[in-house]
Amino acid sequence: MSLTEFASRIQCYVQRHGLGATLDRIGISLRRAVAGRGQVLFVCDLAACPPLILDRSNPAVLERKQAEGELNAHDLQRILGVWNPRLAQQRISERFSKGASVWLWKRNGQLAAFGWTLIGQTMERHALSPGPNDAHLFDFFVFPEYRGRRINPALVNQILVRLASEGRSRAFIEAAGWNTAQLASLRRTPFRPLARAANQGFLASSPVIRGGQGTETVR
Numbered sequence: 001m002s003l004t005e006f007a008s009r010i011q012c013y014v015q016r017h018g019l020g021a022t023l024d025r026i027g028i029s030l031r032r033a034v035a036g037r038g039q040v041l042f043v044c045d046l047a048a049c050p051p052l053i054l055d056r057s058n059p060a061v062l063e064r065k066q067a068e069g070e071l072n073a074h075d076l077q078r079i080l081g082v083w084n085p086r087l088a089q090q091r092i093s094e095r096f097s098k099g100a101s102v103w104l105w106k107r108n109g110q111l112a113a114f115g116w117t118l119i120g121q122t123m124e125r126h127a128l129s130p131g132p133n134d135a136h137l138f139d140f141f142v143f144p145e146y147r148g149r150r151i152n153p154a155l156v157n158q159i160l161v162r163l164a165s166e167g168r169s170r171a172f173i174e175a176a177g178w179n180t181a182q183l184a185s186l187r188r189t190p191f192r193p194l195a196r197a198a199n200q201g202f203l204a205s206s207p208v209i210r211g212g213q214g215t216e217t218v219r
Contacts, residue, residue: 115140
């Protein structure tokens with residue numbers, strides 16, 4: 001993240017939550033950075049994973065959008081409102097231009113969560129080198145009023161079902177080592193740990209991960 005983008009995100013957070021809440025948030029982020037624990041990369045072999053038992057306690061409609069023009073105005077504004085709208089708009093346009101899809105999880109017609117996938121590549125420089133038929137899952141978000149209902153693993157599992165039905169080979173996703181909620185969420189999916197990176201994340205200077213069995217440490 002560039003310094004300009006970081007400053008813009010801070011400014012947006014101050015406008016929404018006030019200076020006190022922003023300083024608390026910065027303190028939490030600094031403590032997480034000091035604690036470290038890096039990133040954990042997970043893999044799912046879509047051809048070999050057992051049939052998923054979908055969570056019927058989370059009835060929802062899953063929509064896949066592959067172009068910005070497919071998003072209705074309400075859903076787009078809700079996604080843009082997660083953080084700085086101007087920078088978020090730039091990212092959305094860039095992602096669609098590279099062939100990414102956004103998956104919308106809706107409850108009673110209201111957007112409750114979303115996540116992105118990209119086939120055969122990653123959005124940014126990454127030690128992961130997915131094959132042409134592999135999927136990278138990234139930037140999942142559950143809106144605050146829907147948290148605590150296990151929506152994130154339900155969304156991930158639904159996406160994996162769809163990717164498997166398309167004949168995709170593998171799926172990859174990563175989580176911060178400090179993010180116990182996200183790590184617990186992924187344990188409710190077929191994803192399994194593949195590699196752990198240093199605090200800086202999966203850097204381009206790290207050995208390229210091309211899949212395989214077990215867990216590899218990336219330094």
